[in-house]
Amino acid sequence: MEAILNYRNMLGKSLLIAGIMGLTAASADLRAQSVGVGFNIIELPQGSSLVSNPFQTGSNLVSDLFVAVPDGFSVSKMIDGGWQSNVWSADSSSWSVPNMSLSPGEGARIDSPSAYQWFTTGKPLVGQLQNWIPEGDSARGSRLALGGLVSTDLGLNAPDGTTLFNVDGDGNLVSVAVFTGGVWVPEEPSLSVGGAFVFSSPSAFEWGQELVVEGIENPLGFALHPSDQTVTEGDSVTLSAQASGADSITYQWQKNGNDIPGATNASFTIEAAGSGDAGQYSVVASTSDAALRSSFATVTVEPVVVEPSTQPSTAIVITEDGLASVTITGTVGELYTVQASTDLGTWVNRATDLANEEGTVVFEERFSNRRPSRFYRVIVQE
Numbered sequence: 554m555e556a557i558l559n560y561r562n563m564l565g566k567s568l569l570i571a572g573i574m575g576l577t578a579a580s581a582d583l584r585a586q587s588v589g590v591g592f593n594i595i596e597l598p599q600g601s602s603l604v605s606n607p608f609q610t611g612s613n614l615v616s617d618l619f620v621a622v623p624d625g626f627s628v629s630k631m632i633d634g635g636w637q638s639n640v641w642s643a644d645s646s647s648w649s650v651p652n653m654s655l656s657p658g659e660g661a662r663i664d665s666p667s668a669y670q671w672f673t674t675g676k677p678l679v680g681q682l683q684n685w686i687p688e689g690d691s692a693r694g695s696r697l698a699l700g701g702l703v704s705t706d707l708g709l710n711a712p713d714g715t716t717l718f719n720v721d722g723d724g725n726l727v728s729v730a731v732f733t734g735g736v737w738v739p740e741e742p743s744l745s746v747g748g749a750f751v752f753s754s755p756s757a758f759e760w761g762q763e764l765v766v767e768g769i770e771n772p773l774g775f776a777l778h779p780s781d782q783t784v785t786e787g788d789s790v791t792l793s794a795q796a797s798g799a800d801s802i803t804y805q806w807q808k809n810g811n812d813i814p815g816a817t818n819a820s821f822t823i824e825a826a827g828s829g830d831a832g833q834y835s836v837v838a839s840t841s842d843a844a845l846r847s848s849f850a851t852v853t854v855e856p857v858v859v860e861p862s863t864q865p866s867t868a869i870v871i872t873e874d875g876l877a878s879v880t881i882t883g884t885v886g887e888l889y890t891v892q893a894s895t896d897l898g899t900w901v902n903r904a905t906d907l908a909n910e911e912g913t914v915v916f917e918e919r920f921s922n923r924r925p926s927r928f929y930r931v932i933v934q935e
Contacts (some may be wrong), residue, residue, distance in 0.1 A: 590675070591608060591674065591676070592673065592674045593608070593672075593673045593698065593747050594671070594672050594673075595670075595671045595673075595745075595747050596668065596670055596671075597665055597668065597671050598668055598722065599665055599666065599722070600664070600665065600721075600723065601663065601664050601720045601722055601723060602662070602665075602720065603661070603662055603692060603719060603748065603749040603750065603751065604663055604749055605657075605658060605659060605660045605661070605694025606655040606656060606657050606658070606659060606673070606747075607657065607673060607675075607677065607698040607747045608673055608675025608676055608677055608678075608698060609657055609675055609676045609677070609678055609839065609841075609844055610673070610674075610675035611675075611841060612654065612803075613655055613656050613657075613805070613812070614652070614653070614654050614655075615628050615639055615650075615655055616648050616651060618673060619671065622665070622669060623641075623665060623666050623669065624641065624642065624666070625640065625666045626664070626665050626669065627639065627662075627664040627665075628655070628662075629661060629662040629663075630655070630660075630661050630662075630692065630812075631660070631662070631811070632811055633809070633829065633832075634690045636662060637650075638650075639653045650814055652817075653812070653814045654812045655812065656805060656807070656837060657678055657696045657844070658682070658684040658693060658694055658696030658760075659692070659693065659694070659810070659811060659812060660691075660692030660694050660749030661749070662692065662720060662724065673747065676842060678696055678698075678844060679764045679765065679769065680763070680765065680769075680771055681761070681762075681763045682697065682762045682763065683759045683761055683762075684759065684760035684761075684762070684810065685757070685759060685807070685809065685833065685835070685849070686711075686752050686754055686758050686759070686760055686810065687754070687757050687809040687810055688754055688755065688757045690751060690752065691751070691752050691754075691809070691810065692751050693749060693750065693752055693760065694744065694747070694748055694749035694750070695707050695744055695762065696760075696762055697764055698746055699746065699764070700743070700744060700745045700746045702741050702742070702743050702744075703717070703737075703741060703742055703743065703744050703750075705741060706743075707744060708761060708762045708763070710758070710760070710761070711732045711752075711754065711758065711760075712732070712754060712756050712758055713732060713733055713735070713755075714754075714755045715731070715732045715754045715755065716728060716732075716752075717729045717731075717742055717750040717751070718750060718752075718753065719750065726751055729742045729750065730742045757833070771798075771845060772798040772840075772843060773796055773797070773799060773843050773844070773845040774796065774798050774845070775794060775796050775845070775848075776795045776796070776797050777794050778794060778847045778848045779792040779793060779794050779834060779836060779848070779849075779850035780792075781851045782850065782852050783852075783855065784852070784853070784855070785826075785857055786855065786856050786857050787825050787857060788825070789823060789824050789825065789826065790822070790852060791820055791822045791823075792806070792821045792834055792836075792850055792852070793819065794819055794820070794836045794838070796819075796838035796845065799840045799843070802838050802839070802840060803817060803838070803839050803840075804816075804817055804818055804838055804839075805817055805836065806821040806835070806836045807836070807837065807846075808834055809832045810833075821834070823852075826854045828854055828856070830852060831853055831854045832851075833849045833851055834851075834852055835847050835849050865881050865882060865883030865884075865887065865889065865909075865931050866881075866882045867879055867880065867882075867929065868882075869929060871920055872917075875919055875920050876919055877917065877919075877927065877929075878915060878916075878917045879891065879916045879917070879929050879931075880913060880914075881907070881909070881913065881915070881931050882912065882913050883912070883913075883933070885909055885911065885912055886908075886909065887908075887909045887933050887934075888906055888908055888933070888934040889904075889907040889914060889931050889932065889933060889934065890902055890904065890906075890907070890934055891904040891905075891907065891916045891929060891931055892929070892930050892931075892932065893927055893929050894928045894930075895926060895927055897928055900930065903916070903918060903929075904916050905934070
């Protein structure tokens with residue numbers, strides 16, 4: 554433990570790990586391997602606050618991370634710029650979203666009816682880590698169980714114009730700092746272990762972090778990464794991946810860096826894709842000791858294009874002798890009903906059983922100056 558404390562003092566950070574030996578800053582090809590075990594305690598106030606999961610805890614389920622919480626305690630994740638809540642009910646002894654998880658580095662807003670001491674234990678991740686920050690708003694913390702200045706100590710390389718927010722006790726966003734011209738204004742913010750910010754970023758980027766431990770290698774690898782998909786709205790889409798290197802591997806799919814509740818298989822299917830399903834998808838493969846995220850796959854959802862019917866088509870002219878002349882072009886043998894309206898709401902039949910004998914039919918009626926506007930539509934009779 555003395556070696557750990559000396560390392561912490563050298564970096565000016567807090568590192569909550571037990572049993573670590575041989576820490577080094579040398580470069581190595583490591584990805585999210587855990588070492589030792591750790592714990593973290595955060596005193597959460599009554600009202601709103603921001604947190605992130607500092608450890609790999611197996612399932613990473615909210616129900617496992619937050620225990621003995623007061624009735625009405627809420628964990629909310631920011632999905633596509635909006636908060637989605639998971640509320641604990643003492644009456645039913647259940648969470649409203651029981652399969653919601655919180656992966657290391659994924660932030661959440663806590664709304665607690667009373668002060669709560671959050672005690673977490675697990676395996677801190679080391680190696681080369683990437684935290685996906687999408688364009689727009691998202692909640693994020695450090696994937697390393699480290700605290701310190703966000704850029705100097707924690708490696709945040711944000712695009713110019715990125716703003717970091719905290720929340721006040723009522724859940725309102727409060728600006729902390731803006732990254733502009735290569736510096737944080739008014740000053741570089743710090744982030745505690747298990748803390749989080751709301752990021753508002755002008756573009757998507759990766760928050761890369763690295764902590765290397767000699768002799769520790771990640772056994773996981775991906776034999777199959779998910780691939781880009783383009784589908785039409787309403788179609789199903791399936792993303793697949795396959796990790797190897799361990800006997801017991803669990804999966805957690807993410808969209809834009811946020812866990813998808815219940816998406817814990819090697820493949821993930823959206824039965825009927827909508828415009829809101831478009832985005833960047835990846836999957837985190839985990840064991841009790843290691844985690845590895847796949848490459849990103851872009852899902853594009855194109856709108857359904859309804860080709861307008863070309864027949865019958867209509868055209869209208871006002872003749873010199875005061876007639877509204879509607880020409881109908883369609884298929885020989887069709888019968889038409891012509892309807893008229895002055896408000897596009899109420900339609901009145903003006904002619905029925907108009908037979909198309911030569912490909913076109915002309916309907917005419919006198920135009921009255923007392924009715925300066927009139928609309929026509931043609932219905933094919935069955």
